[in-house]
Amino acid sequence: MHKGRLEAFSDGMIAVIITIMVLEMKAPDGPDFSALAPLFPVFVTYVLSYIYIGIYWNNHHHLLHISERIDGRVMWANLFLLFWLSLFPFAIRWMHETGLAALPTAAYGFVLVMAALSYTALVRTLIACNGRHSALARAIGKDLKGKLSIAFYLIAMPLAFVQPWVAIALYIAVALIWLVPDRRIESII
Numbered sequence: 001m002h003k004g005r006l007e008a009f010s011d012g013m014i015a016v017i018i019t020i021m022v023l024e025m026k027a028p029d030g031p032d033f034s035a036l037a038p039l040f041p042v043f044v045t046y047v048l049s050y051i052y053i054g055i056y057w058n059n060h061h062h063l064l065h066i067s068e069r070i071d072g073r074v075m076w077a078n079l080f081l082l083f084w085l086s087l088f089p090f091a092i093r094w095m096h097e098t099g100l101a102a103l104p105t106a107a108y109g110f111v112l113v114m115a116a117l118s119y120t121a122l123v124r125t126l127i128a129c130n131g132r133h134s135a136l137a138r139a140i141g142k143d144l145k146g147k148l149s150i151a152f153y154l155i156a157m158p159l160a161f162v163q164p165w166v167a168i169a170l171y172i173a174v175a176l177i178w179l180v181p182d183r184r185i186e187s188i189i
Contacts, residue, residue: 003070006078007061013082014057020089021049024096042096044168045108048175049088052112055178056085056119066136067126077118077125084115105167106160112171113153120146149174 025046028035060081064070091111094104120143127137156170 003064003067006070006075007064010060010078010082011057014053014060014085017086017088018050018053021046021053021092024089024093041100042092045092045095045100048168048172049092051175051179052115053085053088055175056081056115059119059178060122063123063126063136066139067130068134069129070126071129074122074125074129077122081115081118081122084111084118087111100164100168102161102164105164106157109153109157109160109167109171112174113150113157116146116150116153120150145177149177 025039025042028039088111091104091108095101095108098104123136123140123143123146127134127140130136152170152174156167159170160167
């Protein structure tokens with residue numbers, strides 16, 4: 001199977017997800033800067049989610065670029081990742097509408113951890129399709145950054161019930177870890 005169609009489909013889905021996220025943001029109630037203050041939490045979660053979607057898009061591109069082939073299992077793993085990414089708009093809206101309450105903030109972490117796990121599944125499926133000795137397999141290695149990210153999410157989720165902003169700080173920390181494109185793959189491309 002040709003990977004170009006999978007990449008084009010994924011790019012389209014990610015564009016739709018970003019569009020939905022921005023459409024979920026409501027305009028301020030007033031014409032001055034004080035009207036923006038209540039929107040600050042949703043703006044922070046939007047920016048964070050936009051960055052996350054960008055990170056996934058960038059790394060997805062690198063994964064497919066270095067892969068020589070795909071198969072049906074890869075296509076299903078990709079759909080699984082896109083499913084979890086498509087829940088970002090719902091999660092940030094729920095956080096906003098509840099004033100960053102504990103459960104929605106923890107649920108955002110759940111969406112993040114499931115997106116990370118589904119990305120890991122996509123990587124493993126691509127490696128299985130391309131071979132244990134493929135360039136992708138060599139580039140991914142032990143994937144310590146991916147495992148660390150999942151650990152941070154799992155720590156952040158219960159912390160959301162103690163202090164939601166602490167959980168959000170951990171979500172931001174993981175985004176900062178991934179903001180630079182994955183050099184493991186870039187060095188081979």
